[in-house]
Amino acid sequence: MVPFSYYVVLSAVLFGLGVIGFLFKRNIITMFMSIELMLNAVNLAFVAFSRALGQLQGQVFVFFVIVVAAAEAAVGLAIVILIARNRKSLNIERVDLLKL
């Protein structure tokens, strides 16, 4: 039986990697994927705590997080398409002005 703190440590490591990816990548889509990685890390912590405390509410919360992530991906990718169409680039450093 694996102690549940191992799961939470793994979740923290994945979250940290997501933060590093978000800070270092210059491509909008990859930055977006780093955010998804962070959401996944948090989900793992939720499920681990749900197991440790013997309560199912954590898993219900994961379900809602997945739904919100799906909605976020749909709207976010539409925005990415708009940016790519207007600026002809996916580099985040070219999206530093609100005005075209």
Place this chain on the structure above:
Amino acid sequence: MTTLLFFALAAIAVAGAVSLILQKHPIHSALSLIVVMVALAGLYLLLGAEFISAVQIIVYAGAIMVLFIFVIMLLNAGEEERTNFSKMAAYVGLPLAAILGAGLVYWVAHEGSNAPGVPLAESATRPLAMLLFQDYLFPFELTSILILVAILGAVVLAQREKGEE
């Protein structure tokens, strides 16, 4: 056996996450992220959350990542171009992210108990459904409205304006 599986899946997940950061091409990053998600689905199985594991594969790896790959291919995204890489991200961001990760790990290892945890019932799917459709019925219905609004928003944002091309 369980410990061995845990460490194997954890290693796959961390390797996928590192690969996500190191890959230059977005499509390779997306495939790495799918590896992470499948490894996490295995970890959910180890934790006795079959339903979440299935949803992780079907919705996350299946639907959301396919959407990402669609967009990458639609935009014909090439390799990440290295412009005047903002030095601040390298000199300030990396130490801060490392401090955040180390702090989280330290806190968990320090404060966390090594209790193996209360075992859930054999199959948690049925009680989970009870919880979802009785206690959390209203939030559950609200999420359907959220999804509807998100679909409308995505369609309105991505459509071409009249007169454009």
